[in-house]
Amino acid sequence: MSKGITSRNDDYSQWYNELVTKADLAEHSAVRGCMVIKPYGYSIWEKMQAALDKMFKDTGHSNAYFPLFIPKSFFSKEASHVEGFAKECAVVTHYRLKNDGNGNIIVDEDAKLEEELIVRPTSETIIWNTYRGWIQSYRDLPILVNQWANVVRWEMRTRLFLRTAEFLWQEGHTAHATAEEAITEAERMLHVYADFAENWMAVPVVKGTKTPNERFAGAIETYCIEALMQDGKALQAGTSHFLGQNFAKAFDVKFTSKEGKLDHVWATSWGVSTRLMGALIMAHSDDAGLVLPPKLAPIQVVIIPIYKSEEDLNRITGKVDGLVKELKARNISVKYDDRDTQRPGFKFAEYELKGVPVRIALGARDLENGTVEIARRDTKEKQTISSENLADHIEQLLEQIQKDIYQKALKFREENITRADTYDEFKKVLDEKAGFVSAHWDGTPETEQRIKEETKATIRCIPIDNPKEDGVCILTGKPSVQRVLFARAY
Amino acid sequence: MSKGITSRNDDYSQWYNELVTKADLAEHSAVRGCMVIKPYGYSIWEKMQAALDKMFKDTGHSNAYFPLFIPKSFFSKEASHVEGFAKECAVVTHYRLKNDGNGNIIVDEDAKLEEELIVRPTSETIIWNTYRGWIQSYRDLPILVNQWANVVRWEMRTRLFLRTAEFLWQEGHTAHATAEEAITEAERMLHVYADFAENWMAVPVVKGTKTPNERFAGAIETYCIEALMQDGKALQAGTSHFLGQNFAKAFDVKFTSKEGKLDHVWATSWGVSTRLMGALIMAHSDDAGLVLPPKLAPIQVVIIPIYKSEEDLNRITGKVDGLVKELKARNISVKYDDRDTQRPGFKFAEYELKGVPVRIALGARDLENGTVEIARRDTKEKQTISSENLADHIEQLLEQIQKDIYQKALKFREENITRADTYDEFKKVLDEKAGFVSAHWDGTPETEQRIKEETKATIRCIPIDNPKEDGVCILTGKPSVQRVLFARAY
Numbered sequence: 001m002s003k004g005i006t007s008r009n010d011d012y013s014q015w016y017n018e019l020v021t022k023a024d025l026a027e028h029s030a031v032r033g034c035m036v037i038k039p040y041g042y043s044i045w046e047k048m049q050a051a052l053d054k055m056f057k058d059t060g061h062s063n064a065y066f067p068l069f070i071p072k073s074f075f076s077k078e079a080s081h082v083e084g085f086a087k088e089c090a091v092v093t094h095y096r097l098k099n100d101g102n103g104n105i106i107v108d109e110d111a112k113l114e115e116e117l118i119v120r121p122t123s124e125t126i127i128w129n130t131y132r133g134w135i136q137s138y139r140d141l142p143i144l145v146n147q148w149a150n151v152v153r154w155e156m157r158t159r160l161f162l163r164t165a166e167f168l169w170q171e172g173h174t175a176h177a178t179a180e181e182a183i184t185e186a187e188r189m190l191h192v193y194a195d196f197a198e199n200w201m202a203v204p205v206v207k208g209t210k211t212p213n214e215r216f217a218g219a220i221e222t223y224c225i226e227a228l229m230q231d232g233k234a235l236q237a238g239t240s241h242f243l244g245q246n247f248a249k250a251f252d253v254k255f256t257s258k259e260g261k262l263d264h265v266w267a268t269s270w271g272v273s274t275r276l277m278g279a280l281i282m283a284h285s286d287d288a289g290l291v292l293p294p295k296l297a298p299i300q301v302v303i304i305p306i307y308k309s310e311e312d313l314n315r316i317t318g319k320v321d322g323l324v325k326e327l328k329a330r331n332i333s334v335k336y337d338d339r340d341t342q343r344p345g346f347k348f349a350e351y352e353l354k355g356v357p358v359r360i361a362l363g364a365r366d367l368e369n370g371t372v373e374i375a376r377r378d379t380k381e382k383q384t385i386s387s388e389n390l391a392d393h394i395e396q397l398l399e400q401i402q403k404d405i406y407q408k409a410l411k412f413r414e415e416n417i418t419r420a421d422t423y424d425e426f427k428k429v430l431d432e433k434a435g436f437v438s439a440h441w442d443g444t445p446e447t448e449q450r451i452k453e454e455t456k457a458t459i460r461c462i463p464i465d466n467p468k469e470d471g472v473c474i475l476t477g478k479p480s481v482q483r484v485l486f487a488r489a490y
Numbered sequence: 491m492s493k494g495i496t497s498r499n500d501d502y503s504q505w506y507n508e509l510v511t512k513a514d515l516a517e518h519s520a521v522r523g524c525m526v527i528k529p530y531g532y533s534i535w536e537k538m539q540a541a542l543d544k545m546f547k548d549t550g551h552s553n554a555y556f557p558l559f560i561p562k563s564f565f566s567k568e569a570s571h572v573e574g575f576a577k578e579c580a581v582v583t584h585y586r587l588k589n590d591g592n593g594n595i596i597v598d599e600d601a602k603l604e605e606e607l608i609v610r611p612t613s614e615t616i617i618w619n620t621y622r623g624w625i626q627s628y629r630d631l632p633i634l635v636n637q638w639a640n641v642v643r644w645e646m647r648t649r650l651f652l653r654t655a656e657f658l659w660q661e662g663h664t665a666h667a668t669a670e671e672a673i674t675e676a677e678r679m680l681h682v683y684a685d686f687a688e689n690w691m692a693v694p695v696v697k698g699t700k701t702p703n704e705r706f707a708g709a710i711e712t713y714c715i716e717a718l719m720q721d722g723k724a725l726q727a728g729t730s731h732f733l734g735q736n737f738a739k740a741f742d743v744k745f746t747s748k749e750g751k752l753d754h755v756w757a758t759s760w761g762v763s764t765r766l767m768g769a770l771i772m773a774h775s776d777d778a779g780l781v782l783p784p785k786l787a788p789i790q791v792v793i794i795p796i797y798k799s800e801e802d803l804n805r806i807t808g809k810v811d812g813l814v815k816e817l818k819a820r821n822i823s824v825k826y827d828d829r830d831t832q833r834p835g836f837k838f839a840e841y842e843l844k845g846v847p848v849r850i851a852l853g854a855r856d857l858e859n860g861t862v863e864i865a866r867r868d869t870k871e872k873q874t875i876s877s878e879n880l881a882d883h884i885e886q887l888l889e890q891i892q893k894d895i896y897q898k899a900l901k902f903r904e905e906n907i908t909r910a911d912t913y914d915e916f917k918k919v920l921d922e923k924a925g926f927v928s929a930h931w932d933g934t935p936e937t938e939q940r941i942k943e944e945t946k947a948t949i950r951c952i953p954i955d956n957p958k959e960d961g962v963c964i965l966t967g968k969p970s971v972q973r974v975l976f977a978r979a980y
Contacts, residue, residue, distance in 0.1 A: 071521060
């Protein structure tokens with residue numbers, strides 16, 4: 001069929017690109033690096049947003065909205081922050097266009113801004129400048145705020161969802177009276193992210209901390225969740241930062257404690273983005289198209305009539321109407337595709353491509369036999385079953401599929417964490433098997449950097465649940481007290 | 491109290507500004523013209539979004555997301571469109587900052603964009619450029635897409651919510667095979683907006699069309715809803731545009747009809763923004779603060795304990811817990827404010843300021859008597875009633891308040907539509923009473939412009955339900971066949 005896609009084995013990267021566009025998830029726009037998220041892709045993102053938003057509110061957070069633009073001077077106030085973002089930001093310099101008299105629309109040089117504005121790549125600076133006005137006393141703390149927004153980082157090499165100049169995300173920004181409370185918050189949100197990745201996206205993740213090299217620009221500690229894609233490359237799926245007092249100091253945000261002492265406020269920030277769409281797609285999908293976990297599937301069940309005559313179709317539709325009602329009453333999203341312009345085989349392929357978890361086919365013979373044909377997208381198993389108690393059966397099946405998709409991804413991840421004790425072993429694993437490599441490292445940025453240059457593998461994280469273990473660094477032979485996780489990554 | 495605000499009679503404009511900031515709805519940011527929407531204000535906006543989003547989906551629309559940036563050349567392709575927006579747009583010219591070697595962060599002139607990018611003031615151009623790739627045949631139509639996004643219009647005079655350089659909105663962009671279908675869509679969305687304004691915001695609106703002078707840049711017809719604020723000024727609360735084939739022609743978007751003919755596609759666009767927050771605030775609130783219709787109130791019921799001893803508080807809390815559960819089971823959002831740091835009078839004033847529709851006070855004596863004191867925010871009526879079937883009572887009361895707030899606003903609006911048959915009468919009404927003035931106009935842009943210059947009143951709309959009536963223009967005495975609505979406006 002015309003919508004066929006390259007297989008994963010032939011070219012994983014090409015498979016991904018074709019899948020994203022052919023399944024109507026997203027496409028490149030006319031603006032370099034910026035994507036268009038198409039309705040089907042956006043409806044998955046909306047489901048992610050709704051689940052995350054509820055989790056944020058259940059943990060006491062409120063949403064707010066801060067400006068798109070950041071004055072250049074704000075940006076420069078936190079030294080490592082500007083260092084991290086200056087090289088890739090969109091700069092607004094003028095506020096008017098004009099007609100040059102020859103019919104050309106040009107920038108009006110009379111409308112030059114006194115101070116350039118940066119399109120936010122992240123909002124710590126503008127938010128902490130605002131918090132200065134919100135915080136005087138310990139009674140004003142904590143502030144637990146989240147923002148859903150677009151941000152811009154001028155990436156040179158972009159890929160749909162995974163790395164785009166503009167992307168959508170949420171960024172939480174919290175303010176606390178003590179370091180302990182801020183650290184607890186940063187860790188809490190890491191667990192929220194892991195919970196979301198595993199229980200909604202069905203993507204198992206390793207929770208850990210980043211090495212200083214890989215930390216967020218301005219953070220004291222960066223927590224992260226790391227997922228493994230089917231090609232053995234890792235993907236950072238979310239980060240949560242303990243920012244210490246760095247931004248409070250840069251923006252002079254102080255509070256009076258219960259004891260009457262003046263101190264700078266402690267901060268966290270945490271975010272996940274439309275990058276999660278990339279993770280979702282790459283973790284589960286196959287050569288026939290998307291595989292979506294039921295909890296995030298815009299259409300959970302599709303029903304396709306198999307008929308030769310109008311009369312058959314009417315009888316099938318009569319039967320289907322009742323089922324649709326029953327499913328909707330259980331909050332299962334269902335689509336009955338009775339288009340007469342396409343044949344069943346075409347429809348089957350289309351919903352496979354789009355990752356609909358359960359497909360029901362129903363023909364005239366099924367009506368006589370009191371059966372339906374039911375197919376799972378994830379395993380491609382087909383079964384003819386009784387149409388009695390069908391809604392019950394489907395509800396259970398969707399739960400089972402959600403679990404199975406997770407278990408499959410978990411098994412793959414477990415099989416692809418390999419221990420390596422020498423540098424040769426390490427390189428062999430990376431080249432022949434990929435996945436996470438658990439290895440000893442001497443703790444220095446120099447060693448980390450050399451390994452990255454020589455193998456393209458980075459330290460994805462120092463897992464939180466790491467057992468201590470004496471060993472020697474794979475590169476330098478220096479002593480190490482724990483293994484860390486390396487991988488090549490998106 | 492410190493949170494007291496200027497009265498409407500003393501200075502309506504000042505009253506509004508103070509209310510917005512003191513009720514924690516929004517504040518000015520460090521970026522000229524851009525606002526910060528604070529958590530309480532944002533939670534009202536979220537309720538608006540949720541209601542509108544459901545209405546859009548119920549009428550067959552899906553959400554999608556298009557780029558923030560628009561290439562300058564796109565912008566210029568539709569002549570009247572660029573004319574309308576060029577004078578107030580933020581222009582991105584560079585994509586990198588650098589350190590100048592002396593510790594200053596400056597724009598990197600080596601990173602100048604080949605073509606400037608405009609931060610979207612509205613997205614017709616980028617979307618129609620995208621639709622070219624989505625539409626070949628009548629089978630691809632209609633496209634019914636909406637986007638929730640931020641947009642930027644570099645306004646010189648800004649006011650929180652009413653006119654800001656950056657604002658949040660939704661913009662629907664639909665594509666159709668026929669002019670009739672597109673007009674039907676534009677009218678459908680006008681009715682959706684009116685329904686939302688009246689049934690959710692409790693703000694009555696006049697539905698009408700704009701005169702050519704006031705049309706959206708690039709539209710054939712602009713439909714609008716116009717609301718009346720308490721100071722007698724009108725506010726445009728939403729617009730829906732029939733764009734004809736203008737954008738399809740500018741971006742070469744054609745389709746093959748059922749009959750095999752190639753034709754340009756027909757378009758609509760429609761939007762409402764955070765400006766609605768300004769309308770909501772100004773339509774209902776009073777000198778004590780916000781008055782919110784229950785359907786949009788983040789907190790619908792607040793319960794305040796009146797106690798002298800810890801023991802009393804515990805007994806009150808025991809009683810309140812049950813009520814809170816009952817209310818939550820009915821999807822009523824309720825807050826029990828048992829803070830011991832503030833006195834009841836302070837709390838009363840605070841929730842008045844924030845517009846909580848129903849306040850319940852409960853003291854030790856009430857427990858003995860089986861009563862509660864219940865106060866309505868809108869009318870300030872207080873009543874001591876039996877605590878039996880209280881949840882039922884509150885549910886009905888919230889519905890009643892929603893209706894009453896609308897009726898009050900409707901009565902005010904009806905009393906403030908005045909007919910004027912001469913220019914003197916017209917000016918007198920504007921100066922002494924304000925509100926809408928229903929008057930005859932000769933239909934020319936010149937007359938409209940002169941009336942605007944002389945009186946600051948504009949034609950808000952030509953009402954859709956207008957009866958035909960022969961008359962003469964108030965300014966020129968030329969013949970007219972219908973009255974139009976004039977007003978000074980926000």
